[in-house]
């Protein structure tokens with residue numbers, strides 16, 4: 001049991017995604033709650049359901065103000081501490097012959113992408129699951145279907161090395177450099193950030209969340225890249241890893257800018273996946289921001305003597 005003193009430690013939980021059972025923390029009463037989530041689209045609801053609840057902990061200082069405290073260690077509810085999951089990279093294409101993520105080992109099991117293969121959840125004030133790879137450490141190659149080679153119609157029978165992934169059957173994630181996690185927004189300075197700035201960031205995040213859901217890939221690579229990147233201009237300051245995620249999406253799209261059959265479909269699938277990965281990251285970061293706002297608002301009331 002990590003929570004030693006129930007009178008001075010308060011657990012903040014974003015309750016909207018409480019689909020995972022999570023043992024000891026259920027006994028601690030959350031006293032500062034994030035606002036109930038707004039009406040969400042099906043896409044966002046699905047993402048919330050797939051995400052373990054965000055848990056942050058405060059302790060009350062001598063002035064009665066809530067200060068951030070160390071998050072209690074907890075087992076990852078997705079892999080139950082086993083560190084492994086069924087390789088989702090393999091699952092996208094039927095039994096690929098090559099998989100840089102699971103390397104076809106352990107019965108096609110790969111590091112769990114919720115906890116970055118650690119088996120325990122990380123401190124969410126510090127870290128977030130990578131928006132470029134959703135914790136998989138690489139991005140699926142849509143050109144060769146993760147085979148590393150492709151057969152060209154009318155060409156030689158022998159498959160050619162895939163020009164998109166260079167035969168690697170997947171693109172290493174340049175956002176997290178394979179670490180699966182990136183730094184959370186306001187990392188290291190979350191205690192100093194003012195309420196107004198948090199609220200502005202939340203508004204920017206919500207705007208991007210809704211814009212991403214309506215993004216349509218047109219199959220015109222240059223235009224698609226430009227229009228996709230334009231959605232992000234307000235958020236790079238607080239979320240520098242999104243800049244890298246957009247750069248990765250551009251690399252992937254350039255790799256698919258080729259006169260192959262059905263290439264528009266592959267381009268569109270790749271964007272859909274980027275949208276899903278980035279939304280997962282944004283939904284998570286918004287939950288963290290909500291709890292930061294809730295803490296500051298509770299402290300303001302204490303200061304006003306209410």
Ligand SMILES: [Zn+2]
Pocket residue numbers: 076077078079080081083084112113114115116117118119120
């Ligand atoms: Zn896990």
Ligand SMILES: [Zn+2]
Pocket residue numbers: 087088089090091099100101102103104108110
């Ligand atoms: Zn695999």
Ligand SMILES: [Zn+2]
Pocket residue numbers: 087088089101110111113135136137
């Ligand atoms: Zn994976």
Ligand SMILES: [Zn+2]
Pocket residue numbers: 141142143144145146147148149162163164165166167168169170
């Ligand atoms: Zn490839």
Ligand SMILES: [Zn+2]
Pocket residue numbers: 130131132133134135136137138173174175176177178179180181
């Ligand atoms: Zn990554």
